[in-house]
Amino acid sequence: MLYLLSVLYLSLFNLIPAGSPKKINLTIEVQNVRARKGTVYFALFRPGKDFPEGKPIEGKKVDADNEQVHTTFSVEPGEYAIAVFHDENGNGKMDKRLFGIPKEPYGFSNNFRPKLMAPKFSDCEFSVGDSGKTIHIKLN
Template sequence: MFFFIALLNALLPAKTTAPQKIPFTVEVQNIRQLTGSVHIGIFRSCNDFPGNCTPTDNQIISANQKNIRATFLVEPGDYAVAVYQDVNANGKMDKKMFGIPKEPYGFSNNFKPMFSGPTFADCRVRVSADGKQITIHLL
């Protein structure tokens, strides 16, 4: 009988479970104008971060206080976060000449671009099975 049960277990497909999702919390600080909304996007590895990448998840939160918080449920791994405040509520990030943002923005690791935009590696954050909380200061 034991042999039969062991054989059956070996032949039946193993149960697959979806990867466990854990909390990844992003706190955005330094919201100076309490108008419009704050757009938070989280990204997996991408060659042209953040410009031509599609966020894995995103949230849009009213900019009605100086600090806001958003929690995403993600699988453990590497992510980068890009944030901007749509101060005038026109649905996009307004830019000056040469693509320089007019509206407040920020990236994970509080990366501050100097002469070009950030890379995924500049903003990479490792989210472990215990979850992760980061803080981004708007520029």
């Protein structure tokens, strides 16, 4: 019986990957929060077609109670992009003007400022290495 349990244990042990990918802290600091009300929404994206309005790999929200707010994601090393917006009126969505122009403050990693259309992932892309990273985004 002990032999059977040993074989079963070793078999299961061999099915488990040698090591899980290392998780690193990615801190996002948002500056220029003008109104001290509402919520700042953070959307973290990996490379793909979803950026910036699709489904992020992870999202967070933080009360806008200071001129600067921040949050931290636990990520694997790799390529990412961030989109943030300040929901000043607290309705849970980005309010837009005619032609989809945002009414509320927003920002992207690399402090990319779109001119006529939404940015591409490559415009806002940054790398996270083995030691973590802090990104600063200034709201428009």
